[in-house]
Amino acid sequence: MMDLTWYILGVLTGGALYGTYVFSNRFKLNWLLLSGMGAGAGLLLFSIAWGVGAVLEGVPRAGSMGILLFGLPGLILLTVTIRHIISKKEVAR
């Protein structure tokens, strides 16, 4: 099961990297916004890996805590960064 999780996470990581590349070309992102997107996506993926690992080892509480402590900040960071990029683009228009 963990092997399947690693495979899916690999696909998601590849997708996230490609998405960041496309986003970066379209909106001309600076290093700060790129870091924000990278950190947000990284934390989200990390929380998924942590959560699945913890559930598989039989400690679901560790899984939910991991998703809360790593996934939530990741989601917030990613949302704030993307919203900032889009609003900047709208102002530029």
Added chain:
Amino acid sequence: MKKESESSTTNNTQNETKDAHNSSRRNFLKFGALGAGAVAAAAAGVTIVKRMEGIPHEEFPTPVNDDFTPFDQRNQINVFGNSKALNEKHPERNKAFNAQLKKEGQLGDKEFHFFESSANFMQGPYRDTPGFSQLEQALAHAGFYSARQQLGGGSMEGPKHPDSVSHWRQDMVAEQKYQFSNPKEASLAIKSAARMFGAARCGITRRDKRWDYDPMYDARTEKILTWEEDFPFEPKTVIVILVEMDYPAMAAAPSWLGDATVGDAYANAIKIAGQLNVFLQRLGYHGVASMNDVGLNAPYAIAAGLGEGARNGQIITPTYGPRVRISKIYTDFEFVEYDPPRTFGVTSFCKNCKRCADSCPSEAITFGDPSWEPEFSTDPESLWHTSKGIWKFHNDSRKCFKFWIDNDGSCANCICSCPYNKPDFWHHRLVDAQNVISPGPVHSFMREMDILFGYGAVSDPDTVKNFWKLGEKI
């Protein structure tokens, strides 16, 4: 006009060339910074991996005084508890312990006696408490069955039972000695054999008289045994074996499920030691397989680079933490590559964590820092069971032993609650890596996180229920 236009074109071209130069310089700097970052991250990764493998030491990593003397096996808590003769010889030990318990309000209804109170250990009655039903007791008896058979019909501490795997006979030594081409090849052969027989880890160290019981004592026959007259050869090398105990069973501590995996690991550990002993004898060298007798397991495992001494009195090993049983083989074969002792940052973590001390039901584990002498008592009649002259965490093993008897089963809370006791999942290895490089205050934080994330809870009835569902997975 034409000239002006030409001049403007030239300026533009120059500016473009300048911009291109600046851009390529920026890119060079950007990629340079990225490259430097990648190199720094790789170097940090390699350093962390090296630290996780442990820092090798030339000498035994724990300070030992020059006046340190080998431990008399008659003072080992299980040997004393199993020996009627020793209890009769030392009534003052029972008396002093009862006086201390009374003073601390832990005595209970009747006085404690090391030999008499332990006579019917783990025989029941069954209880309503989860983990103490007939089901769990049957599993515990089954877990210990093979170990008792291999170790000579009951006693875990007798070194000279003719029918046991840990016998001292040398009747299988081959006439022709096998010659390895170099010490590394010999060590690799021994470790490869240990792996096949089922060892989780194997380390090889020199025999060190400081860690041997002297004199040795067989509680079943009530006989003193000496190295000079009784042991069949002069050992040069000690091969140390680690066997993993079951995580879900240990998570149910303190219960008979813990006993089941302890007994099972004893059986596996002595089986492997016995097989390696035969392997060495058939290669033409002398050998004796040993479980808890002959010498102290923890310092030999530390000397063999397998782990580091912890607050709970056990060793903590990479990957398994304290959830291991140790066996060893004494041999006169010395053409081997010895493993250096290694430290993994465990002592530093233990100083800050104290989770085992918090979860110890008998308050046997110290909350103090490592010291030369025990701090739990200054009464000489209360210190017979401890090592002196070694810088370590000193615990009161009498209280631990009493809880086992009162509980009618062993405890293992100190193993279950230890933050190093985790199944082999990637995120725990990540936390281990973080722990070896971080300073003390971070260790305290990690202890709190371990609790928050739901690890290491003791007396948790769900763990017993979960254990009995694991059959679905095989």
